[in-house]
Amino acid sequence: xxxxxxxxxxxxxxFLKKLATMGVDVHACFQCGRCSSGxxxxxxxxxxxxxxxxxxAYGMEDILLQSKTIWLCAACETCATRCxxxxxxxxxxxxxxxxxxxxxxxxxxxxxxxLHRSFLDSVRYWGRxxxxxxxxxxxxxxxDLACDMKLGxxxxxxxxxxxxxxxxxxxxxxxxIFAGKGKEYER
Amino acid sequence: xxxxxxxxxxxxxxxxxxxxxxRQVCRDLGIWLVEIPDWNCCGASSAHMTDHEVGMRLPxxxxxxARELELDILVPCAAxxxxxxxxDQALRADPGYWDVRDYxxxxxxxxxxxxxxxxxxxxxxxxxxxxxxxxLSLACYYGCLSLRNPRVTGVVNWEAPTTLERIAxxxxxxPVSWSHRTECCSGSxxxxxxxxxxxLVGDIVQAARRAGARAIVTDCPMCQANVESRQLDLGAGEPxxxxxxxxxxxxxxxxxxxxxxQQKLHLVDTAVLNRVFSQAAPAGEGPR
Numbered sequence: 001x002x003x004x005x006x007x008x009x010x011x012x013x014x015f016l017k018k019l020a021t022m023g024v025d026v027h028a029c030f031q032c033g034r035c036s037s038g039x040x041x042x043x044x045x046x047x048x049x050x051x052x053x054x055x056x057a058y059g060m061e062d063i064l065l066q067s068k069t070i071w072l073c074a075a076c077e078t079c080a081t082r083c084x085x086x087x088x089x090x091x092x093x094x095x096x097x098x099x100x101x102x103x104x105x106x107x108x109x110x111x112x113x114x115l116h117r118s119f120l121d122s123v124r125y126w127g128r129x130x131x132x133x134x135x136x137x138x139x140x141x142x143x144d145l146a147c148d149m150k151l152g153x154x155x156x157x158x159x160x161x162x163x164x165x166x167x168x169x170x171x172x173x174x175x176x177i178f179a180g181k182g183k184e185y186e187r
Numbered sequence: 188x189x190x191x192x193x194x195x196x197x198x199x200x201x202x203x204x205x206x207x208x209x210r211q212v213c214r215d216l217g218i219w220l221v222e223i224p225d226w227n228c229c230g231a232s233s234a235h236m237t238d239h240e241v242g243m244r245l246p247x248x249x250x251x252x253a254r255e256l257e258l259d260i261l262v263p264c265a266a267x268x269x270x271x272x273x274x275d276q277a278l279r280a281d282p283g284y285w286d287v288r289d290y291x292x293x294x295x296x297x298x299x300x301x302x303x304x305x306x307x308x309x310x311x312x313x314x315x316x317x318x319x320x321x322x323l324s325l326a327c328y329y330g331c332l333s334l335r336n337p338r339v340t341g342v343v344n345w346e347a348p349t350t351l352e353r354i355a356x357x358x359x360x361x362p363v364s365w366s367h368r369t370e371c372c373s374g375s376x377x378x379x380x381x382x383x384x385x386x387l388v389g390d391i392v393q394a395a396r397r398a399g400a401r402a403i404v405t406d407c408p409m410c411q412a413n414v415e416s417r418q419l420d421l422g423a424g425e426p427x428x429x430x431x432x433x434x435x436x437x438x439x440x441x442x443x444x445x446x447x448x449q450q451k452l453h454l455v456d457t458a459v460l461n462r463v464f465s466q467a468a469p470a471g472e473g474p475r
Contacts, residue, residue: 074371074373076335080335115379116232130200142379
C-alpha cells in the first residue's frame with residue numbers, strides 16, 4: 001500500500017455502478033477477514049482480499065487494476081463461499097480483470113493474461129481448447145520457452161497430448177460470441 | 188438411465204483416460220450417454236476471468252444444444268460443471284437478457300461424483316466390483332470447482348463433502364481423514380506461476396501423506412494434472428503420490444484389471460494400484 005491512496009470522494013462512481021449491476025455488493029463488507037484468511041494464494045498477493053473489497057467500496061479502481069492480486073487470484077471461490085455477507089468477491093475479481101484489460105492497463109503479472117489470451121484464441125479459432133496450440137502460443141507470447149519443457153516432452157511421449165486440433169461445426173457461432181454478441185448494450 | 192454427456196476439452200486431450208473411464212463406468216452401470224452434438228469449450232477459467240459475456244455465452248450454447256436432447260447433462264470436469272451451472276443459473280433467471288426465447292424445463296447439470304455417489308449407483312458398483320481395492324489408503328481430493336461457489340453449484344456440503352469417500356469405500360478402498368480435501372491446487376496458475384503451484388501442491392501432498400494416504404483420488408482433470416505434474420518439481424524426498432480419477436478406480440475395480448496403457452498415462456508411478464491387481468492376477472504384467 002502506498003501514496004496512491006486518495007480521498008474517498010476520488011472514487012469512480014461508474015465503477016461502483018458496474019459492480020452493482022453485476023450483483024457485487026462491496027458495501028456489505030464489515031472487514032471480518034475470512035476472505036483473506038482462507039485465500040490459498042494470499043502469500044503472493046500485494047493487496048489482501050479484504051483490502052480489495054474495501055478499496056472497491058471506495059471506488060478506488062486505479063490501485064486495484066494495477067495490483068498483482070487481481071491476476072494471481074486463482075478463481076477458487078473460497079473467499080466468496082465463506083463471506084458471511086455473501087459478497088461475490090470472486091466475481092469482483094472478474095470485473096477488475098476485464099476492466100484492466102479493456103482500459104489497457106499494464107498487468108502486474110503479464111504472463112497470466114497472456115495465458116488467458118492464448119487459451120481463448122484457441123477456443124475462438126477451433127471452438128474447443130486445443131492444448132498443444134494453446135501452449136505454443138503462450139510460450140511464444142510470454143517468451144518463457146524453457147519453463148516446463150521437460151514436462152511437455154514427458155506428456156508428449158506418454159501420449160497425453162492430442163497432436164491435431166479438431167474444429168467444431170459451430171465455429172461461426174463461437175466466433176460471434178467472441179465478436180461481442182450481446183455486448184451491443186455496453187454491459 | 189440416459190444422460191447427455193459433456194466431456195469438455197481436457198477429456199479430449201490430456202485427460203483422455205478420464206473420458207475412457209467415465210464411458211466405461213457408465214457402460215458397466217447401464218447408464219447410456221449421448222454426447223452433446225458439436226459441443227464447444229465452456230471457456231474455463233480464462234473466459235469468465237477476463238470477459239463476463241463470453242464466459243456466459245460459451246457454456247450457454249452447450250446448454251441449449253443439450254436441451255434439444257431433453258436429457259440431464261453429465262459433466263466429469265469440475266471446471267466445466269461450474270461454468271455450465273453458472274450459465275444455467277443466468278439463463279433460468281432471465282433468458283431474454285441472453286437472447287434466448289424459451290428456457291423452460293431446463294436440464295439438470297450433474298457432476299460425475301454426484302452421479303456415482305447416489306445410493307442406487309453405489310449399490311450397483313458394490314455388486315459389480317470384481318477386484319476390491321483392498322489396503323489402498325486414499326486421500327479424497329475435491330479441489331474447488333465442483334463445490335464452490337455453492338450459490339452456483341448448488342452443493343450442500345461444500346466444506347465437508349463425502350461423495351468421493353463414498354465412492355472409494357464402494358470399491359473397497361480406505362479413505363483417510365485429512366485436512367486439504369477442498370483446498371485449491373492453483374491449477375489455473377500452474378503454467379504462469381509454477382512456483383505457486385509447487386508450493387500449494389506440496390502442501391496438499393504432504394497433508395495427504397501425513398494422514399497415511401498412499402494415493403490421491405479426485406474428480407477434476409485440472410487437479411489431477413496439476414497435483415501429479417507439480418510433484419515432479421518438488422525434488423527428492425518422499426516418493427510422489429499418484430492421483431487417480433474416481434471413475435478410473437471404479438472402472439478398474441469392476442473390470443478387475445488396471446491395464447498398462449492406463450498406468451502409462453500417469454506422470455507419477457502407479458505401483459500402489461498396480462499391486463492390487465498383480466497380487467490377484469498372474470505375475471509378469473504391466474511396466475513398473
